[in-house]
Amino acid sequence: MTTPAAQESVATRVVLILLTAALLIILLVLPLVVVLAEAFRKGIPAALATLSDPDSLTSIRLTLTVAAISVPLNTVFGVSAAWCISRFRFPGRGALVTLIELPFSVSPVISGLVWVLLFGINGWLGTFMDRAGLQIIFALPGLVLATVFVTFPFVARTLIPLMQEQDASEEEAAITLGATGWQMFSRVTLPNIRWGLIYGVLLCNARAMGEFGAVAVVSGHIRGQTMTMPLQVEALFNDYDWVGAFTIASLLALLALATLAVKAALEWRLGRRGSMH
Amino acid sequence: MNVEMRGLTKSFGPTPALNAVDLSVSNGEFLAILGPSGSGKTSLLRVLAGLEFAESGTIVIGGRAMEGVPARERGVGFVFQNYALFRHMTVARNIAFGLEIRPRRLRPRAHEIRDRVASLLDLMGIGDLGGRYPDQLSGGQRQRVALARALAIEPALLLLDEPFGALDAKVRKTLRVWLKDLHDRIGLTSIFVTHDQAEAMEMADRVAVMQAGRIEQVDTPDCLYAEPASAFVHEFLGEAIRLDCLVADGVARFPGLPSAVLPTACRPGAAIALIRPYEIGFIVRPGPAHVVSVHANGPLKRVRLLIGGVGIEVLSPAEGWTPVVGENCDLELSKARVYPV
Amino acid sequence: MTLPSRRSALPGFSLTLGITVVWLSLIVLLPLTLLALRPWTLGFAGVWQSVTEPRVLAALRLSFGTAALAAAVNMPLGLLVAWVMVRYRFPLRNLADSLIDMPLALPTAVAGIALTALFAPRGWIGALLLPLGIRVAYTPLGIFVALVFVGLPFMVRTLEPVIMEMPREAEEAAATLGATRRQTLLRVVLPALTPALLAGFGAAFGRGIGEYGSVIFIAGNMPMVSEIAPLLILIRLEQLNYAGAAALALVMLLASFAVLLSLNLLRARMRRRS
Numbered sequence: 058m059t060t061p062a063a064q065e066s067v068a069t070r071v072v073l074i075l076l077t078a079a080l081l082i083i084l085l086v087l088p089l090v091v092v093l094a095e096a097f098r099k100g101i102p103a104a105l106a107t108l109s110d111p112d113s114l115t116s117i118r119l120t121l122t123v124a125a126i127s128v129p130l131n132t133v134f135g136v137s138a139a140w141c142i143s144r145f146r147f148p149g150r151g152a153l154v155t156l157i158e159l160p161f162s163v164s165p166v167i168s169g170l171v172w173v174l175l176f177g178i179n180g181w182l183g184t185f186m187d188r189a190g191l192q193i194i195f196a197l198p199g200l201v202l203a204t205v206f207v208t209f210p211f212v213a214r215t216l217i218p219l220m221q222e223q224d225a226s227e228e229e230a231a232i233t234l235g236a237t238g239w240q241m242f243s244r245v246t247l248p249n250i251r252w253g254l255i256y257g258v259l260l261c262n263a264r265a266m267g268e269f270g271a272v273a274v275v276s277g278h279i280r281g282q283t284m285t286m287p288l289q290v291e292a293l294f295n296d297y298d299w300v301g302a303f304t305i306a307s308l309l310a311l312l313a314l315a316t317l318a319v320k321a322a323l324e325w326r327l328g329r330r331g332s333m334h
Numbered sequence: 335m336n337v338e339m340r341g342l343t344k345s346f347g348p349t350p351a352l353n354a355v356d357l358s359v360s361n362g363e364f365l366a367i368l369g370p371s372g373s374g375k376t377s378l379l380r381v382l383a384g385l386e387f388a389e390s391g392t393i394v395i396g397g398r399a400m401e402g403v404p405a406r407e408r409g410v411g412f413v414f415q416n417y418a419l420f421r422h423m424t425v426a427r428n429i430a431f432g433l434e435i436r437p438r439r440l441r442p443r444a445h446e447i448r449d450r451v452a453s454l455l456d457l458m459g460i461g462d463l464g465g466r467y468p469d470q471l472s473g474g475q476r477q478r479v480a481l482a483r484a485l486a487i488e489p490a491l492l493l494l495d496e497p498f499g500a501l502d503a504k505v506r507k508t509l510r511v512w513l514k515d516l517h518d519r520i521g522l523t524s525i526f527v528t529h530d531q532a533e534a535m536e537m538a539d540r541v542a543v544m545q546a547g548r549i550e551q552v553d554t555p556d557c558l559y560a561e562p563a564s565a566f567v568h569e570f571l572g573e574a575i576r577l578d579c580l581v582a583d584g585v586a587r588f589p590g591l592p593s594a595v596l597p598t599a600c601r602p603g604a605a606i607a608l609i610r611p612y613e614i615g616f617i618v619r620p621g622p623a624h625v626v627s628v629h630a631n632g633p634l635k636r637v638r639l640l641i642g643g644v645g646i647e648v649l650s651p652a653e654g655w656t657p658v659v660g661e662n663c664d665l666e667l668s669k670a671r672v673y674p675v
Numbered sequence: 676m677t678l679p680s681r682r683s684a685l686p687g688f689s690l691t692l693g694i695t696v697v698w699l700s701l702i703v704l705l706p707l708t709l710l711a712l713r714p715w716t717l718g719f720a721g722v723w724q725s726v727t728e729p730r731v732l733a734a735l736r737l738s739f740g741t742a743a744l745a746a747a748v749n750m751p752l753g754l755l756v757a758w759v760m761v762r763y764r765f766p767l768r769n770l771a772d773s774l775i776d777m778p779l780a781l782p783t784a785v786a787g788i789a790l791t792a793l794f795a796p797r798g799w800i801g802a803l804l805l806p807l808g809i810r811v812a813y814t815p816l817g818i819f820v821a822l823v824f825v826g827l828p829f830m831v832r833t834l835e836p837v838i839m840e841m842p843r844e845a846e847e848a849a850a851t852l853g854a855t856r857r858q859t860l861l862r863v864v865l866p867a868l869t870p871a872l873l874a875g876f877g878a879a880f881g882r883g884i885g886e887y888g889s890v891i892f893i894a895g896n897m898p899m900v901s902e903i904a905p906l907l908i909l910i911r912l913e914q915l916n917y918a919g920a921a922a923l924a925l926v927m928l929l930a931s932f933a934v935l936l937s938l939n940l941l942r943a944r945m946r947r948r949s
Contacts, residue, residue: 065856070763077759078771080752083800084824088789091799095792103521119710134698137691145688153695159703162931164885165783166905167924170912171706174713179917205702226418228685232405233412234432234487236725244435248422267782270887274909287784287888294788294892301694303792306785313780320780321773385684464882 092310095303107293107301108308111279116289116305122197122271123285124265127204131261135212136254140246143220144228154217162211168206172199195277200285203271210259215257216250218326223249230255256323263316267309335396335490335525335534336361342381342391344547351377352388353547355656362521364514366538368528370570374547375527376415379493382525383412396490411484413494417476425479426434426451426464430488454482457516474505481513483520494526498533510537531571535559565608565673574608575646579672581605586672590622590642593664598672609670612649616657621664625657714922717737725908725919726926730898731907738904741815742883745822746830746876752823753830753875754868760831761838775832778825783888790821791892813895818903821889828880833875834868841867870942877938 065073069085069141096104107113138157142150160168174180193199227249231241247254269287276283284292286305293302337359344352351374359365367375380386382393384405389639393400399417400408418427429451433442442450455461458478468476477497484492497513498506514537517524534541535555543566551563562568569576579586579596586596586607596607612634626638626645633651635656648665651654657663714722725731759765760772778786794801795809801812808949811817841864849859860923895901904927 064762073755073759074763074765077756080756081771081774084827085774087793087799088781088786088824091792092785092789105852130698134694137694137698141688141691141695141869142687145683145692146690147688153699156703159707162881162935163707164887164905164924166887166908167710167885167928170908170920170924171710174709174917174921175706177912179915187881192915202702206706209702224416224936225683225685226414226416227420229405230414230418230420230483231410231431231435232684232686233385233408233410234381234435234483235409236431236435237406238436241686242429245420248420263780267780267785269782269784269787270905273887274912275812280632287782290782290784290788291892299792302788306782306788309782309785313777313782313785316780317773317776320776322900383684387684 088312089310089314092303092306095299096307098303099300103300104304104307107298107304110301111126112284113289113301113305114286115281117308118284119197119284120266123200123204124202124262127208127265128258128262130205130260131208132212132254134209135216135257135261136281138213139216139220142217144225157213158210160206165207165268166272166274169203169271171206172202172275185278185318194275195279195283197283199275204265204268207268207271208264210255211261211264212257215223215253215260219250219253229292252323254328256320256327259316259319259323263313266312289321336394337382337491337523337525338392339378340392340393342378342388342393344377344381344386344388346377347512350374351546352381352391355391355547357549359523359525359544359551361523363523364517364537364539365525365550366528366534366541367525367544368531368534368535368541368570369544373530373544375529375544376495377547378544379412379495379525379527382491383410384408385412385487409467409487409490411487411489411492413477413480413484413492413497415496415499417468417480417500419449419476419479419483421468423467424464425460425468425471426455426468428468428479429454429464429483429486431483450486453484454486457485457655458482459512472505473501473544474509477501477509481516485520492522492524494524496528498528498530503523506533513537514552535571543570545570560610562671565606568608568671568673572610574610575614575648577607577609577644577646577667577670579605579607580674583632588667590644591665591667593617594667596667596670596672601671601674604675605672606675607667607670607672609667611636611647613669614648614650615644615666616648616650616655617664617669618655623663623665625659625663626660628656639665710722710928711925712919714918714925717918717922721918722922725922730902731904731923733899734902734904734907735926735930737815737818737902738884738927739934741818741822742880742886745819745826745883748819748823749826749830749879750872753827753834753879754872756827756918757831757834757838760837775828777828778889779828783886783893786824786889787821787892790817790824790889794820794893811891812893813896813897813901815901817893817895818890818901819895822879822886825886825889826883829860829878829882830872830875833878834871837868837871873938873942873945877935880938881931881935884927928937 093285138153142154173194175182176186176199177183180188180194193202227245228241231245236244267287269291272285273288273291276285276288278284278288278292286309290302290305290309293305340355342352342355343350353374355378367378369375377386381388384400384403395408395410420431423431430447433447451464452461455464460475461564463471463475463479468479468632471479494665498509501509510533526538534546538555540552540554541558543550543558545566551558551567558567558580559571562571568574577588579588581598581600581602584597584599586598586600586605588594588607622641625669626640629636630652635652637648637650637656639646639648676742714725717725756775760768792798794804794817796802796805796810796812798812804811809816810830811820845863845867849863850856854862858943885905887903890903891906894903894906896906904923908920908923911923
């Protein structure tokens, strides 16, 4: 078999593919495997014991709660932003798109820091909050704010290009046929963007449940109270409870794998690839 | 319904999209808005539908002023250029949409909606396509669905934006005849926008020619063709030969053609004369027109001439007298129309 | 003045723009503005002193240095993976392709402890490297490894679409002109990919500077040696030194924006030239 001019020889190709495979296995597969291996190192009962530990259960519940609040908030925001940006022209529109992406270039630690500066004991509103008896930092609201900040762009940045591609004529048609704004949105816009919306929400949720740096700053690490799953992983790891740490980590790794699987399915459906960051 | 537009003006950045447009459409009329792209014809249609807004001017549809009336309350059927069918709904659901979204007290009963959809599908000649999705239809079928969907709400006025723009030439021809027919049957006041003069002339009762946001002329196809009101209309409606001339004392004279003297009401000074290639006659005597080539072309002959260095192409009946290549002759221009520059 | 939005008959402009601007301001703009204001309660000299402490400088050097190094190493690695993924067909390719996003999908804390377990002296890989005298975990090398892990998908995902759209004809033309495959790759393919390589570098680098979760477990966190800048922010916060934490955060933000901006300018210039 001869090699086409614009292609590497078969031998080169095989070598490159093997190199890639080695790289992916060492860098991407082994970490996953080691998480599961460490979790079950002392057998399944030990792993299950971790999961029945009250602090671990609290951390799972807290992670779900934080995501259940943050993701819908950013979904409403993302749909709103995509609607006004893709359907109307107004001054400052380009700047708005750029600003929406801003949180992605901010370190997670800084994403948490900004809330401590605002609501912490020495923060701008710290004294006021303290007097009002409102606990933001070291409590659920702080965890939510930090999570909202880091997951802010996901839904908007998935929907904006999608809706810009679909021009407004279907929505205009609905209007000329007598639809109200809500009827147009629920019967025409939403069905047209549903896969993109699910995609954005999926990525948003994965990050919300897995966020570590930002919530580490605002959590205060109060065991059994303000520890989300990633924070619980850290605490158990630092206590040398490797089985415990890796068991919770396995749950998070499974979440990541499920996210990747659904993501791949949605990308096939959408015929495009979005970005996870 | 009658439609009255008065002084509609709208700018799109620095250029006017609509420039003081006045237009009346009478009940049951089929009106074409004809113009090159960027002439403002689609803007006019969208302003009528309430999809865009004029900065000044008034619109009255069936005696009702449209100032402040949102698109969804205008009762105007709009057929979009790309059809804008709801891609996630079947054909039947698309057509029923405008009825199903009505508030309960105005909404027909479910079986009435079903019947209306069925009869519209039949009217469009696509009775068996109700269960299909838009992406399973051909262009011509989509066009019919879009039309049925717009008609389902029993609009007072039907607007069609380039209704055949996205179709191939053959389908376009059949659909033209069909749409004209349909209009004659249901008698709904309709306005369609097109850039294709043949389409406008063939289908419309009257044609409004637009250029740079203004209406240049509104007339029946025959009048429009016989008496174009401006050089733009003259040239837009078909091929025309452009000759420079000078108007003085009520006549136009041509620098290269001393014998042609054309009476005109055009104001004195430099002007241009437009004449269709088959309206030029030959005069059998030596003159300033030099014959470059002669090609037979069915019932007409295509004769290329040079007049004082300017080349023109004339169509002349195959049977009539024609000069031979290399010969010089004179030309008769009595059918030319003179327009100020 | 009439708002340009009046041109559209579509509803919801004021509502959705309102939600967008309010939410953006409350969640992003206001907090970041306050962050930028906070350090100055120390006075200019105080801010200067707080960000030029030797320990701070060492942490900044470490964070920016390892991020740059990891992003640089990711250029050939990412190019290899992207090229193989786009140009070749092989078994399990789709699975491999989905896997590339793993570092972005995996919570950083999980990645952090997993890499630590792998590269610890008694870990699967660490044990192999120990006889060679290479210690990865709890050293700056560990930070580098974690940042390569995190940065790889940025590089691959930036390169893939560009490789996909690269016309094969250019390579074929080079071949017909007598170029060897090697010459074609070096003179035709690589120059065409340079802007994308720079973009990938920028993305991986930007992520690496601020990375916390995947680094913190493997780093060892020894002051002056393996202590990253984000950790120092956290330490200052725990000491209730808010202004100092904000000053360091501001320096990090400004420095990373400056780097990303200059990379963008460089890329724009390259694009104009070609």
